[in-house]
Amino acid sequence: MRIPFHKPYFSEAERRYLLAALEEGYWGGGRWVAHLEAYLKSLYGREVVLVSSGTAALHLALALLLGDKGGEVIVPTWTFTATAAAVVHAGGSPVLADVGPSLHLTAETVEAVRTPRTRGVVVVHYAGVPAPMEELMTLCERHGWWLVEDACHALPAWYAGKLCGTFGSAAVLSFHATKPIAAGQGGALLLESAELAQRARLLRRNGLYRPLDAPWDYTVEALGWNYMPSDFQAAVALAQAERLLAVRAQRRHLAEAYAQQLKGEELIQLYPFHEPSSSAYHLLPAFIQGLRVESRKALFHWMREEGVELALHYKPLHLQPAYRAFWRPGQSFPQAEAIWPTIFSLPLWPGLSTEAVEFVTSRLKAWVRQAPL
Numbered sequence: 437m438r439i440p441f442h443k444p445y446f447s448e449a450e451r452r453y454l455l456a457a458l459e460e461g462y463w464g465g466g467r468w469v470a471h472l473e474a475y476l477k478s479l480y481g482r483e484v485v486l487v488s489s490g491t492a493a494l495h496l497a498l499a500l501l502l503g504d505k506g507g508e509v510i511v512p513t514w515t516f517t518a519t520a521a522a523v524v525h526a527g528g529s530p531v532l533a534d535v536g537p538s539l540h541l542t543a544e545t546v547e548a549v550r551t552p553r554t555r556g557v558v559v560v561h562y563a564g565v566p567a568p569m570e571e572l573m574t575l576c577e578r579h580g581w582w583l584v585e586d587a588c589h590a591l592p593a594w595y596a597g598k599l600c601g602t603f604g605s606a607a608v609l610s611f612h613a614t615k616p617i618a619a620g621q622g623g624a625l626l627l628e629s630a631e632l633a634q635r636a637r638l639l640r641r642n643g644l645y646r647p648l649d650a651p652w653d654y655t656v657e658a659l660g661w662n663y664m665p666s667d668f669q670a671a672v673a674l675a676q677a678e679r680l681l682a683v684r685a686q687r688r689h690l691a692e693a694y695a696q697q698l699k700g701e702e703l704i705q706l707y708p709f710h711e712p713s714s715s716a717y718h719l720l721p722a723f724i725q726g727l728r729v730e731s732r733k734a735l736f737h738w739m740r741e742e743g744v745e746l747a748l749h750y751k752p753l754h755l756q757p758a759y760r761a762f763w764r765p766g767q768s769f770p771q772a773e774a775i776w777p778t779i780f781s782l783p784l785w786p787g788l789s790t791e792a793v794e795f796v797t798s799r800l801k802a803w804v805r806q807a808p809l
């Protein structure tokens with residue numbers, strides 16, 4: 437058996453929508469982009485600006501919120517690089533914070549790094565499990581900071597019954613090939629403010645304004661970027677979005693099958709999905725007690741030879757060379773450092789069979805029985 441870490445899936449709807457977009461002939465991002473924006477708006481009740489990636493959405497969100505004043509933005513060290521790099525590209529300074537045991541920012545880890553220059557926080561709903569929004573929202577309100585939700589894994593997830601992506605001033609989604617809504621590449625910016633959404637639309641199209649009654653004419657009103665997605669991306673993402681809940685149910689079923697197979701294994705633990713009804717089940721991180729960076733490398737190699745691809749989410753940002761400059765003297769990240777050598781992600785994608793789950797877990801158990809940890 438060969439089990440990739442991820443495999444995209446599609447139905448007849450993706451094929452139909454894609455072909456329609458192809459034959460309609462605009463391609464550059466028009467009708468299908470508008471369709472998907474309307475669909476997501478009906479789901480989230482927020483202004484939706486579709487863009488070319490989650491990274492682009494983060495950059496736009498931070499550019500809108502930081503403006504030209506700069507300032508510090510607190511981000512978790514436990515995330516994908518785009519969460520923090522976007523702060524720098526938008527003229528701010530990322531301040532890395534440790535995470536709590538669930539690998540999310542907490543009020544305590546954020547408090548520990550705040551300064552008078554802090555202007556906002558980017559929270560990541562890691563693996564699709566909601567971050568502790570109540571304490572984070574309370575903290576942001578108390579200090580007058582804005583909050584951005586990096587909801588790239590949370591499609592869809594709920595915190596206390598409310599959709600992740602509807603808490604902060606802005607939220608970002610990714611439609612990268614591995615995400616629950618996959619379009620190859622793509623992303624969306626969700627905004628509370630209609631005014632900011634209008635500005636975001638201007639900036640994603642190189643800052644160009646074209647009057648409706650004279651579309652040949654244009655003015656460059658702002659210095660923007662080309663973050664427009666194509667109609668092909670939007671067509672595929674729309675078909676995927678329409679099946680979002682069914683796909684989440686499939687992912688949940690597989691996560692439960694993994695949990696069942698690993699029940700009673702003392703050394704192997706799955707990421708704690710504390711409230712099962714709320715997660716998007718985007719990633720399925722697992723931990724092996726006593727694992728070290730070197731032994732984990734051996735695990736990755738061995739599993740690969742057995743036909744199973746694992747992945748790593750994440751090597752904390754403060755351990756990456758590009759973030760050395762943002763590591764403050766004396767700052768430590770005890771929680772992230774204790775967890776990261778022991779963690780790896782298991783394959784979890786719609787279309788993965790329960791037999792495949794049994795195979796993955798049987799290989800994992802076999803490795804643990806014979807490996808010097």
Ligand SMILES: Cc1ncc(COP(=O)(O)O)c(C=O)c1O
Binds near residue numbers: 519610
């Ligand atoms: C937490 C997180 N933030 C941001 C991104 C960036 O999204 P994209 O790959 O669409 O640019 C990703 C994608 O992997 C992610 O996992």
